Structure formats: structure tokens, C-alpha cells
Amino acid sequence: MQFDPPRRVQRGHAHTEETQMTSTATAPTRTTRRMHTDDEIDAAILSALTDLAPNDGDLVRWSRVRAQLPGGCGYWQAHEAQHRLWRAGQIVLVQVHGTPWVGLADECSRMADAACARRGEPKRVVMV
Structure with a gap:
């Protein structure tokens, strides 16, 4: 044995x-x-969100996007990419009962981010 x-x-x-x-x-x-490099993971996240079907809605669970990332992408590397894209204003992040939902940023979310920056407020994740 x-x-x-x-x-x-x-x-x-x-x-x-x-x-x-x-x-x-x-x-x-x-x-x-x-x-994988940070740029490759960022591109994979944006691609997964761009390729959603119209009936999927504007936000999807992060776990669904995470499952589409390339193999070898670790948990923390994916989480850092999610945070980096959110900070850059490319995606929106909402937590519902502790579950993160993500989607592509639209004009409305970009205007809200700009208003927060003008007021000197930090960017915050919406939690419901």
C-alpha cells in the first residue's frame, strides 16, 4: 500500500x-x-459579462462569471481582478445577502461614480 x-x-x-x-x-x-496575467483575467471577466444572453439581465452572480475564467486562475487572483475592474468603473458590484452580483457598468453608474468623486466620497459596494 x-x-x-x-x-x-x-x-x-x-x-x-x-x-x-x-x-x-x-x-x-x-x-x-x-x-494567467492580470490583463488576461480582466479580459476574461469583461468577455463573460459582454457575452451574456439578453434574458440574463444586467447583473449575474459572481460565481457564474468566476466559472468562466481560464483554468489556473486562483481565487485571490480572480477576486483582485474583480476589485480592480470595479475600482476602474468598468463593472458594477452589488451584494445581495452576502452574494456578489456583477455586471457591466453603464452610463448611470459612471455618473454616480463621478458624483462621488466630486464630493470626495469613497466608492462603495451597494449591499442589499
Whole structure:
């Protein structure tokens, strides 16, 4: 009977690669998987939101968009991309009972962001 110890994951610098080492009873193996850049993940999020069907509505659950991101995109890398796009005013983010919903920013949300900036108020996520 073989015992496989838990996997150890090492991340490369600047989210460029992930190295996974596993040991078996015979010999250790090494698998290298490419990590996606921030621009690639941003583009994937915007593409997923752009390609929604008309009957999907203006906002969809973040989990639905997250499922369409390329493989190898980690939880925190996707969350940082979501936050970066929201800060840039490219997407809107609303939380309903703790569940994040996202959509493409429209003219109304851009006007609201500009009004907050003029008043010197920080940008806030709408929570319902």
C-alpha cells in the first residue's frame, strides 16, 4: 500500500507560474502550470459579462462569471481582478445577502461614480 503525502504548492513571482510537487513511493514528479496575467483575467471577466444572453439581465452572480475564467486562475487572483475592474468603473458590484452580483457598468453608474468623486466620497459596494 502506498502513502502519498499532501501536495505542496509553490507560487512563482508576479503570478506567472505555479509549481506543484508531488511525491510517490517511486520518485517525485514536478508539474508546472502557467498562471494567467492580470490583463488576461480582466479580459476574461469583461468577455463573460459582454457575452451574456439578453434574458440574463444586467447583473449575474459572481460565481457564474468566476466559472468562466481560464483554468489556473486562483481565487485571490480572480477576486483582485474583480476589485480592480470595479475600482476602474468598468463593472458594477452589488451584494445581495452576502452574494456578489456583477455586471457591466453603464452610463448611470459612471455618473454616480463621478458624483462621488466630486464630493470626495469613497466608492462603495451597494449591499442589499
